[in-house]
Amino acid sequence: MSEESQVQIGITDEQQPKRPIRLGFALVIGPACWLGPYVGVSATLLPAKIGQLAPADKVGLVAAASAIAMTVATIANIIAGAFSDVTRTKHGKRTPWIVINSILSAICMVGLSMAKSVTVLLVIWGVYQAVLNAVVAPMIAQISDRVAPKWRGTISSFYGMGMAFGNYGSGIIASQFIGPSAISTGMQILATFAFVGGLLSAYLAKEPSNLDQPKAKFDAATIKQNFMFPTxxxxxxxxxxxxxxxxxxxxxxxxxxxxxxxxxxxxxxxxxxxxxxxxxxxxxxxxxxxxxxxxxxxxxxxxxxxxxxxxxxxxxxxxxxxxxxxxxxxxxxxxxxxxxxxxxxxxxx
Structure with missing residues (x-):
């Protein structure tokens, strides 16, 4: 079997006799701290902010924000996943994407809190969707990269728990900041969760260097593989x-x-x-x-x-x-x- 083939199949059961619990905890914290801020803002604080900036047009503007999120997130998720696949660094191929874009997502969320017009708000929201999905795709890819088949169910459960805490717990936090003077504070608190959680998740995951792996090409064939629908x-x-x-x-x-x-x-x-x-x-x-x-x-x-x-x-x-x-x-x-x-x-x- 070639070295390239070994890279593609990931870790085998024989190579990982023990559960990767540390990675499991990383995949609880990571999803909780990207999904929590996202849901808290998109479901509660963003509508509250839009209602504050443009009360007469808020219903249509929430729909516009959703359309922007859907379009940008779909494209960004595919692109980020493809580019992280071909990344080679001493910190691995997923960690740089998770760290850099966790920081950028927190910055975008602070920008949302400071926006004074709907136009600026929606532009920042679109950028936020791009950097957020550059966290999401590499983070979940760690399961196939670094978890042996016999442990994937267990580690997927860790990831699911993180998703549950982030998805459902975010409303408890966001609901405390729906007043006009508190919306910005709520967004900034959630930005802190995104920042700290992304860095902590990457630290716990402790992805090894992949500089020794063959350099993968990113060419027309790669683009076709990632963007073409199955027929x-x-x-x-x-x-x-x-x-x-x-x-x-x-x-x-x-x-x-x-x-x-x-x-x-x-x-x-x-x-x-x-x-x-x-x-x-x-x-x-x-x-x-x-x-x-x-x-x-x-x-x-x-x-x-x-x-x-x-x-x-x-x-x-x-x-x-x-x-x-x-x-x-x-x-x-x-x-x-x-x-x-x-x-x-x-x-x-």
């Missing part, structure tokens, strides 16, 4: 892609407007909104972690994936009807907990 035997891929797209779109249409749902639709005060978001986030964190842990073994026991995924997707969407029927804050909190139970099952499936 043969890819039916399940496209079904999963379309299903995931529809599920995530439906979910984040609600998440993106949750602040306005509380303040404009349910007519809650700032204090009641803050309390409701914090309560909702706590419910999501607990139920999300529990059901994410349970769903995998249940699916394995059933020896089926498609049926549970289809069922949970239907249940996930059904909760969207309930706010129309009952316009109360606790109803939304209850719906969110219900949704997270099934979303946890869906993610594991």
């Amino acid at each position: 043969k035997g890819a039916k399940d891929y496209y079904l999963a892609l379309i299903g995931k797209l529809m599920m995530v779109t439906g979910q984040y249409v609600i998440v993106g407007y949750q602040l306005y749902i509380f303040t404009d639709y349910m007519k809650l005060s700032k204090g009641a909104t803050s309390s409701s978001i914090a309560t909702m986030s706590a419910i999501l964190m607990v139920t999300g972690i529990i059901f994410t842990a349970l769903a995998g073994p249940i699916a394995d026991h059933m020896h089926r994936l498609k049926a549970p995924v289809a069922l949970t997707t239907i249940l996930l969407g059904s909760r969207c009807i309930l706010p129309i029927l009952e316009c109360q804050a606790m109803d939304d909190v209850r719906i969110r907990g219900y949704r997270r139970n099934w979303n946890g099952c869906l993610q594991r499936g």
